[in-house]
Amino acid sequence: MCGRFAFHSPRELTAQLFELPGLPPETQPRWNVPPGTDIGVVRIAADGRREYVRLRWGLVPSWAKDRTIGQRLVNARAETLAEKPAFRGAFRRRRCLVPADGYYEWRALPGGKQPYFVEPAAGGLLAMAALWEHWLDPASGEVLETVVIVTRESAGVVAEIHGRMPVIVPPAAFAGWLDPTADPAAVLAPLIAAEAVPALRAYPVSRRVNSPQNEGPELTAPQAAAG
Numbered sequence: 001m002c003g004r005f006a007f008h009s010p011r012e013l014t015a016q017l018f019e020l021p022g023l024p025p026e027t028q029p030r031w032n033v034p035p036g037t038d039i040g041v042v043r044i045a046a047d048g049r050r051e052y053v054r055l056r057w058g059l060v061p062s063w064a065k066d067r068t069i070g071q072r073l074v075n076a077r078a079e080t081l082a083e084k085p086a087f088r089g090a091f092r093r094r095r096c097l098v099p100a101d102g103y104y105e106w107r108a109l110p111g112g113k114q115p116y117f118v119e120p121a122a123g124g125l126l127a128m129a130a131l132w133e134h135w136l137d138p139a140s141g142e143v144l145e146t147v148v149i150v151t152r153e154s155a156g157v158v159a160e161i162h163g164r165m166p167v168i169v170p171p172a173a174f175a176g177w178l179d180p181t182a183d184p185a186a187v188l189a190p191l192i193a194a195e196a197v198p199a200l201r202a203y204p205v206s207r208r209v210n211s212p213q214n215e216g217p218e219l220t221a222p223q224a225a226a227g
Helices: 011-017 067-069 088-093 157-159 170-180 184-191
Strands: 005-007 030-033 038-044 052-055 076-078 093-098 103-108 112-120 125-135 142-154 165-166 200-204
Touching: 005 093, 038 125, 038 170, 088 093, 088 125, 093 142, 093 170, 103 125, 125 165, 125 170, 157 200, 170 184
Parallel strands: 052 142, 076 142
Antiparallel strands: 005 030, 005 103, 038 052, 038 093, 093 125, 103 112, 112 200, 125 142, 142 165
16 A cells, blocks of 8 residues: 655756656645645646646545545556546546655554565666546535555565565656546556566665654664564
8 A cells, every 4th residue: 555655866867767847845844744734746738738736645436425535545556447436536537646756654563563664676766657536525616636646466575574565666657547538447457567566675664654733754764673
């Protein structure tokens, strides 16, 4: 799964990798991004070009009666996207990418849950597969746009820590995943194949990351696993 991540790479590097005209100057580095907050995503705009926008992490389907459902829809299993009412419409037409330098996962140990940071083995950015949705608040008329991160069965080093992991999209597959006219099942299949996991490294970090109130680069510094 993915319940917390870090995104602090320079705006210029992100714009280059995702072929964007740029990122908003107010984009701030973050080392402890939790659900329920606004996160940056890359999607296809109405004019057909890629855009970088901020959406609320926690999907609220268009048919939802209120926004509280988003608290439960932080991750979506890749294996059932086409079936689940909350995700199937977005899976067909509203796919996006979440840039991240890495994400946190927790491993159950005798001394309690130990957080690990998972990042590309060679450095650089990850692109996590995601879906976005828009919802009209029936009371206020406010339009809320939200996002959910897609997960798959873990493989590689992550399998030793947790049973699920984000679907990671390589640059060569960005266009296909983002294209709202592409067959979503055909695009997803190679991304969740056993051999599709990129080279990652994972290492224990401070339990200070457990609190979303804590921020800063020290959260991703390697630590000895406790217990």
